[in-house]
Amino acid sequence: MTRLLGSGSLLAALGVAIYGALALLVGARRRRADLLRSGELAVYAMWGLVSVGTLAMIYALVSHDFSVKYVAMVGSRATPLFYTVISLWGALEGSILFWIFVLSSLSALVTYQNRKREGTLVPYTGAVLMLISVFFLILLAGPANPFGLVSPVPADGPGPNPLLQNHILMAVHPPLLYLGYVGMSVPFAFGIGAVLSGEIEHDGWIRLTRRWTLVAWMFLSAAIIAGMWWSYEVLGWGGYWAWDPVENASFIPWLTATAFLHSVMVQERRGLLKLWNLNLIVSTFALTILGTFLTRSGVLSSVHAFSEGPIGRYFLGFIALVLIASFALVAGNSERLRPTGSLEAAVSRESVFLLNNLFLSAFTVTVLVGTLFPLVAEAIRGVKVSVGEPFFNRMTLPICAALLFLMGVGPALPWRVASPEVIRRQLLPPAVAAIAGLVISFLVGVRSPYALAAFTFGAFALAANVREFIDGAVARRRAHGEAAPVALARLIGGNRRRYGGYIAHLGVLTVTLGIGASSTFRTEREATLRKGEVMDVGPFTVRLDDVYSREEPQRTVLAAGVTVLKGGREVGRMEPRMNFYPTSDQPVPTPTVRSRPAGDLYINLQAFAQDGSNATLRVIREPLVPWIWIGGMIVCLGAFVSLGAGRRETAPAAARVKTAARTRPTPVPVEEAVR
């Protein structure tokens, strides 16, 4: 019953999506209001039908209906309810269902938000979103059908992948990632919609596109940080980033979206980079699809694994279609995307944005090449290779240093032209901070050139960005006589877009600090301890008290009882574990982390004697790690603050002058008072 309801509603959604896309396309072309109206309704109908399908799957999972293929794959009676529900995105079929659920929800939201908008931009945008939906609904109807019939019906299933049910962050990371990934479909659809509707020559669409990119970017940033956190908390090696293809898959579109969020300002303020920006949107979308393909088709374990399953070919075909169709459209309209302004000086804010985009593009290409090289090598030369971490670090760390530097220069320079005097005045304090950063990090023992560069340029960017807040708040204080916190709050509230961006910069700098310190000052020791024996790591002494096991409904836990001492005083008890799930003959490492602002103490149970007499522990002391997660939250906060920007702030430059002249409340706006 659930099976029929689920697959029926998804099939109906496919039909509705095809109809909706055609109705919107034809309606927009022929200016037929009736078709447009029914196309709009189709968007909502598709959302309703997909929601029914998704709820049917959740119901099947929760009611342990093992006649449903997906439930038989990932369900088990012993799995706790919470993990049963989130196993919705635990495997291929379910995650594609979840993907289309997010996509159809966003489509409905975009359509509803802009239902009163004149012109054909929104119908064309809706049509593009429906066409993307058609692809995913075809996958669900055919090769990735989660509602297939299992016969005979098994009494129980294997349960979700042990790694999925071992940590709460698996409930957080995938939805955030999908919101980020799928969210990038909306700017893409707006971009293509703008080309199709001819609105590409006006700037209205860019505002919608920018906001949606920012939303998706916020979720993608959060997802990347949550993914790092998860890998830190679960994988047992005490690290958070390994340039693993799965990590790279989420990071590459983040880079292009970040480039877009910066270069779009150049388009809005100065009428430049229009063609480039459209290409960035298309690339970002294509890269999210590529990322899904890489992580979901099995191509990473072996090029040949994916050709056995049908999913991979569908994805490759879809990516090819997206790229060819979009770039053909963009190229055909390149005349209309000519710049309406010009670059006036070599040193100005827009030239910094150009460099920023240059470096972010180089970053993107580097990570993409490093990620895809093994696949190409295997497909062409038949050799199995991987690209080592040193490649990524050596190539990208200099780029990171350059980006940190630009992060400080950009906010300090004015648009159009920066005179030598302005440059000197604006960059002197950050330069002093940079030297201080270099000296201090050298004195505390940093020797690696990468880390020194990170702390130097990080201090530079920190000073430049903090200064924007201080100068602005001081100017407000002087002009309005407000108290410092009030002035700061009103400063941010009055120009949320700009200061939201600076907050995001501060978040990135916090992440940089966490990564730099934790990788530079990491102390790690591994030892086999008998009960009662101790080992020293940094300021801590770790004592093994006991080794024991216990049964939980879905797993067997084997744990070491550990007491942590500092200066002879007991400061805590920790329990590193190994969780054994019946589905896997390998235990899932379950390290424990004692987190303090100054840093983490990380203990992983590496091995234990069969009789429980001893255990091998890996103990890692990593300073400032929590600031990586906190920095990630600050980045998202910055994006959120920017999103709240009102229409006046986000309107294109020309329109802003007009409205500003009409509504300007005080003779001296803060922004100019600062300069």
Place this chain on the structure above:
Amino acid sequence: MSSVQGRRKSALVVAVVIIVAAFGFLLYGGIDKNVVFFLTPEELLARGTSAYDVPIRLGGLVAPGSVKWDAEKLDLRFVVMDSGGQSVNVHSTGAPPQMFRDGMGVVVEGRYRKDGVFESTNLMVKHSNEYRKPEHGGRPQEMYKSLQKGGGAGT
């Protein structure tokens, strides 16, 4: 005016070409130096001296009876072999994965030394996500019964 603009444009094109070429060269060199080959013992031995001291991932099975593990010194020695019977001695420091045992598939990351020992920096057990029926008596639940605290309630 237009010739100045034209000259500017061609200078820009030249600059872009140079930057892209330099970047491509860097990328190529970087990849070339950091490619880690994934080899079986047979492929490793067939490479002769060129296999020495470059990063390699060696994949194969743990030869039965070859594992020597000194828990005190965290010193692990074993032999990786392939189906063709070729084998390579492996040395590694640090505890092996808990379920490490004879006959299982492993991947070791490291370098092949001139003395014919593969020095491993990272030891991974090959496992698949596919569901496998636990062999009788091999269930961890049964293996670790002996460690259970009274009633199974943990701390």
